[in-house]
Amino acid sequence: MTANKENEFLKAKKIENGTVIDHIPKGSALKVLSILKIGDDFPGTVTVLMNVPSSHYGEKDIIKIEGKKLAKKEVAQIALIAPTASVNTIQHFSVVDKYVVQTPKKLEGVMPCPNPNCITRREGESHLDVEQTNPFRVRCAYCEKVYGEDDLKAALE
Amino acid sequence: MNLISMRETSKAFIEDILKTAKKHEKTAREKKVLSTLDDKTLGILFFEPSTRTRLSFQAAMRRLGGESIGFNDAHFSSSAKGETLSDTIRVVEGYVDAIVLRHSVEGAAARAAEVTTLPVINAGDGANQHPTQALLDLYTIQKEKGKLEGLTVVLAGDLKYGRTVHSLMYALSHFGCTIQLHCPPSLKMPESIVEEVRQKTTVEEVTDFTQADVVYATRVQRERFADPEEYQKSLYVIDADVMATLKKDAMLMHPLPRVQEITPDVDLDPRAKYFEQTFYGVPVRMAILETLMEGKNP
Ligand SMILES: [Zn+2]
Numbered sequence: 001m002t003a004n005k006e007n008e009f010l011k012a013k014k015i016e017n018g019t020v021i022d023h024i025p026k027g028s029a030l031k032v033l034s035i036l037k038i039g040d041d042f043p044g045t046v047t048v049l050m051n052v053p054s055s056h057y058g059e060k061d062i063i064k065i066e067g068k069k070l071a072k073k074e075v076a077q078i079a080l081i082a083p084t085a086s087v088n089t090i091q092h093f094s095v096v097d098k099y100v101v102q103t104p105k106k107l108e109g110v111m112p113c114p115n116p117n118c119i120t121r122r123e124g125e126s127h128l129d130v131e132q133t134n135p136f137r138v139r140c141a142y143c144e145k146v147y148g149e150d151d152l153k154a155a156l157e
Numbered sequence: 158m159n160l161i162s163m164r165e166t167s168k169a170f171i172e173d174i175l176k177t178a179k180k181h182e183k184t185a186r187e188k189k190v191l192s193t194l195d196d197k198t199l200g201i202l203f204f205e206p207s208t209r210t211r212l213s214f215q216a217a218m219r220r221l222g223g224e225s226i227g228f229n230d231a232h233f234s235s236s237a238k239g240e241t242l243s244d245t246i247r248v249v250e251g252y253v254d255a256i257v258l259r260h261s262v263e264g265a266a267a268r269a270a271e272v273t274t275l276p277v278i279n280a281g282d283g284a285n286q287h288p289t290q291a292l293l294d295l296y297t298i299q300k301e302k303g304k305l306e307g308l309t310v311v312l313a314g315d316l317k318y319g320r321t322v323h324s325l326m327y328a329l330s331h332f333g334c335t336i337q338l339h340c341p342p343s344l345k346m347p348e349s350i351v352e353e354v355r356q357k358t359t360v361e362e363v364t365d366f367t368q369a370d371v372v373y374a375t376r377v378q379r380e381r382f383a384d385p386e387e388y389q390k391s392l393y394v395i396d397a398d399v400m401a402t403l404k405k406d407a408m409l410m411h412p413l414p415r416v417q418e419i420t421p422d423v424d425l426d427p428r429a430k431y432f433e434q435t436f437y438g439v440p441v442r443m444a445i446l447e448t449l450m451e452g453k454n455p
Contacts, residue, residue: 117283119264123241142264143285146349
């Protein structure tokens with residue numbers, strides 16, 4: 001094996017165009033991938049770093065995705081699973097945009113209403129209003145049911 | 158323009174409806190016909206069959222001089238062929254001036270209100286809300302007790318799935334009523350409703366009716382229980398013995414149909430007001446139709 005090849009094995013590859021999701025709480029990287037529906041059929045290179053030492057959070061997870069820019073809806077979904085995550089948009093090997101994920105006041109079409117008997121499970125887009133962030137609480141604008149963080153996480157997975 | 162949920166209905170609107178209903182009571186009792194809505198047609202779309210509520214709306218529309226059209230079962234409607242609610246509403250919109258909707262799915266009325274500019278009245282959406290029932294309940298209480306303020310009201314039976322009691326909880330919260338909850342452990346009022354209403358008034362759990370000015374009984378449905386034994390244990394009966402524990406000037410209500418919750422001998426007790434209650438549905442729904450079809454906002 002040449003030195004060069006070995007280097008490629010050891011180092012996580014830099015991405016040219018895509019997204020780096022940093023500061024994911026330790027243990028949540030795979031959940032984030034599942035929200036993004038990234039599996040073996042995804043065309044780009046995906047690097048998952050788990051249990052990375054971090055100055056702020058003890059240990060964190062990082063995901064690098066070649067060839068993907070996150071949609072607003074995906075960012076809102078990640079905010080629920082990984083509220084500390086920061087998103088870096090990469091173009092030509094450099095960061096062109098960086099922000100911490102944020103839960104919007106309204107979750108429109110972000111995830112289905114957890115109520116199986118809600119009209120939005122049959123037609124139209126879901127619409128959950130965030131009534132409270134700590135503890136996290138949403139109310140469906142249609143069926144008026146109230147849900148906490150765990151209900152929404154369960155609905156996402 | 159719409160009446161979807163008691164959660165978001167203001168006290169001013171409620172009081173306005175109660176006042177207008179009073180004005181219509183004589184017409185309803187004497188079965189007269191006004192000309193208020195004589196150029197209007199009401200669409201009564203019942204995706205879930207019902208007798209009482211539908212007849213009450215038809216009677217109310219007739220007393221205001223208007224016509225009503227509609228259907229009373231999802232099996233006969235186009236939804237059985239897979240049409241979305243939104244499409245049904247858009248089609249019916251071309252035929253009528255306002256829509257009354259009953260549906261087994263929660264949030265159906267809110268969805269309907271979004272796709273049409275016509276007034277939409279929720280006549281029951283799944284286990285969520287039944288605001289017109291709550292308004293007629295308030296009217297009945299006010300009529301029989303002379304006031305709403307400061308009364309102690311016991312809500313009994315299925316408080317979990319009973320849309321009627323959900324709406325009534327919110328409605329009563331405007332009037333400083335003490336709300337007492339009387340139910341089997343598996344059919345408790347949703348915590349989110351209790352929490353919200355508690356910010357405005359007292360809500361407590363009770364096991365008897367002794368403090369009640371109003372007892373509001375509802376049906377416990379067999380289909381809510383997986384275990385038939387659990388269902389049997391959850392049944393409660395208001396008979397002459399229970400009535401003897403009530404205050405002399407208390408009143409007993411029920412949205413009907415009743416099954417075994419109230420024994421027939423109780424009907425003769427002057428405190429039993431459930432048949433008056435159904436009658437009041439007509440003047441109250443007249444008030445709702447007149448108010449919404451003339452374009453006032455709740
Ligand atoms: Zn919902």
